[in-house]
Amino acid sequence: MTDPLPPVILFIAGALLVPFFKGKWKAGLLLLIPVLGFINLIRMEEGTYWVVPFLDYRLIFGRVDRLSLLFGYIFHIISFIAILYALHVKDDIQHMAGLVYAGSALGAVFSGDLFSFFVFWEMLTVSSIFLIWARRTEASLAAGFRYLLVHAAGGLCLLAGIVLHVNQTGSIELGYLGLNGPGSYLIFFGFGLNCAWPILHPWLTDAYPEATITGTIFLSAFTTKVAVYALARAFPGTEALIWIGAVMTAFPIFYAVIENDLRRVLAYSLINQVGFMVCGIGIGTALAINGAICHAFNDILFKALLFMSMGAVMYRTGKINGTDLGGLYRTMPFTCIFCMVGAASISAFPLFSGFVSKSMVMDAAAAGHMRIIWFMLLFASAGVFHHAGIKIPYFAFFSHDAGLRPKEAPVHMLLAMGIAAFLSVFIGVYPAPLYSLLPYPVEYVPYTAPHVLGQTQLLFFSALAFTLLLLSGIYPAEMRAINLDADWFYRKGGRLFYRAMARTLNPLNEACERLFVSGFIKDIAHLSKDVIARLSLFVMVSVWILAGSRGERLRMKKTNLYEDIMGGTCPVGLGAAAGTGFLVLVFVLMEYF
Numbered sequence: 001m002t003d004p005l006p007p008v009i010l011f012i013a014g015a016l017l018v019p020f021f022k023g024k025w026k027a028g029l030l031l032l033i034p035v036l037g038f039i040n041l042i043r044m045e046e047g048t049y050w051v052v053p054f055l056d057y058r059l060i061f062g063r064v065d066r067l068s069l070l071f072g073y074i075f076h077i078i079s080f081i082a083i084l085y086a087l088h089v090k091d092d093i094q095h096m097a098g099l100v101y102a103g104s105a106l107g108a109v110f111s112g113d114l115f116s117f118f119v120f121w122e123m124l125t126v127s128s129i130f131l132i133w134a135r136r137t138e139a140s141l142a143a144g145f146r147y148l149l150v151h152a153a154g155g156l157c158l159l160a161g162i163v164l165h166v167n168q169t170g171s172i173e174l175g176y177l178g179l180n181g182p183g184s185y186l187i188f189f190g191f192g193l194n195c196a197w198p199i200l201h202p203w204l205t206d207a208y209p210e211a212t213i214t215g216t217i218f219l220s221a222f223t224t225k226v227a228v229y230a231l232a233r234a235f236p237g238t239e240a241l242i243w244i245g246a247v248m249t250a251f252p253i254f255y256a257v258i259e260n261d262l263r264r265v266l267a268y269s270l271i272n273q274v275g276f277m278v279c280g281i282g283i284g285t286a287l288a289i290n291g292a293i294c295h296a297f298n299d300i301l302f303k304a305l306l307f308m309s310m311g312a313v314m315y316r317t318g319k320i321n322g323t324d325l326g327g328l329y330r331t332m333p334f335t336c337i338f339c340m341v342g343a344a345s346i347s348a349f350p351l352f353s354g355f356v357s358k359s360m361v362m363d364a365a366a367a368g369h370m371r372i373i374w375f376m377l378l379f380a381s382a383g384v385f386h387h388a389g390i391k392i393p394y395f396a397f398f399s400h401d402a403g404l405r406p407k408e409a410p411v412h413m414l415l416a417m418g419i420a421a422f423l424s425v426f427i428g429v430y431p432a433p434l435y436s437l438l439p440y441p442v443e444y445v446p447y448t449a450p451h452v453l454g455q456t457q458l459l460f461f462s463a464l465a466f467t468l469l470l471l472s473g474i475y476p477a478e479m480r481a482i483n484l485d486a487d488w489f490y491r492k493g494g495r496l497f498y499r500a501m502a503r504t505l506n507p508l509n510e511a512c513e514r515l516f517v518s519g520f521i522k523d524i525a526h527l528s529k530d531v532i533a534r535l536s537l538f539v540m541v542s543v544w545i546l547a548g549s550r551g552e553r554l555r556m557k558k559t560n561l562y563e564d565i566m567g568g569t570c571p572v573g574l575g576a577a578a579g580t581g582f583l584v585l586v587f588v589l590m591e592y593f
Helices: 005-018 021-044 066-085 092-109 113-131 137-169 182-195 204-211 213-223 223-234 239-258 262-283 285-318 333-344 353-367 371-397 411-429 447-473 487-529 531-556 562-566 572-590
Strands: 049-054 055-063
Touching: 005 021, 005 066, 005 092, 005 204, 021 066, 021 092, 021 182, 021 572, 055 113, 066 092, 066 213, 066 223, 092 213, 113 137, 113 204, 113 213, 113 223, 137 182, 137 204, 182 223, 182 285, 182 411, 204 213, 204 262, 213 285, 213 487, 223 262, 239 262, 239 371, 262 285, 262 353, 262 531, 285 333, 285 353, 285 371, 285 411, 333 353, 333 371, 333 411, 353 371, 353 411, 353 447, 371 447, 411 562
Parallel strands: none
Antiparallel strands: 049 055
């Protein structure tokens, strides 16, 4: 039996083949790639594969353990679902970018060293940009450039941290790092930017809603989840992550409730769900880590399901704002049902996938007597039901009748949504297979009477609150407006900084130009045109060269000039003589040219 291949190879090779296939052959190729990748993956046993010597280090492209395998499984599954959903797309750029993006995510989670991980990390950024730009609108172009700038800054921060860490420790292994020096702090920040930490998050809510309908499915699955994997690998038990994650779960609720663009609502909801994962990694116990990784697995499925349902609505109607939609359950019943499955899953209804994973993080917080954190997570659980569990299906499919009567989504889209919905229900009903794949042995039992009763009460009272607020007119109305986010401060601050630097440095540049370019250099140029001055300069330079040469000849009797030159210790006198000779040549040529 042949050895398994690096998963990234299959996806990138497949991406390169896409332009050479047409029609059904292309569809077959696209669907075959993640299937072959999954078969290749299940042949891998825990251990180290594909080690390449590089300088004094070992690059590891296949560190296989329970953590990397779990992410490998879900990345292959969601790749198949997203490709199936995107079969109607005729744009090869989107297909190629999606495959490279998925392959880069797989390359990152199976990397065993920081250098190869960084390469795949940057490939994630480059490939994902094309999924944003492929929409070919002015807004997507601008959002793509902002996305690129933010992730380039994060990548440079990560690279600087890696260099400092390697210099400090002499090791490039991607393992537990902890916060123990400048390098680790920079790496920590680099990972956090891709996780969409508070204040750093607007790149996500800015770019994802501007991507193509199918591109958003890929985007929702890979960038933030690779960052979650990296934090779980390098910084488990880091206390700062507890508070960062808790804040992430809470603040997006306020933005999502007043947001009109339903894909942007889901983007805020994505940050909310990643917050549960970050908080669990920060708590660091076996239950918390299992809960964080399990929730990442489930979130990829139900968040993709919600984005796919909104993508189908957008594909059929050309609209995505809540004010423009409503009444679509009449002509898009299957899409409506799949959307409600996704809404129930993200809201952690019993018998749906979110219920069996999100509660693990909350119970870990309770077991650690983290009362404030537990209440923040509880508030976030109720809030996500408001903005994703109720608002999305209500304003898209029910609410007022917008008079739209589109066709149901295409069959391949319904199949993709159906697979995601089935898995979300299956995991919610029977979580044992997923639990068996988690990094630590699982003794947690989600279906206990207190847990089921408490979660059901929370959800029903949240639904009652939504209904009362809506009927009383207190609930924020859907408005055609642009909501300001944290990026407003650094966008305005960036402009102020630019203006301040322009007013400070531009006058300095002008003064230097007047003094040196228009003054000193101009005087030298005039001096070079004077015959007597040029002759005097020539005599002075000649004396300098002769004196320097004589001194160097005396010194070279005791040393080897060739060895000095090859060793980078060439005598200063020779360099000075060569420099002055060059100036003389310039002055002479200026007279004739």
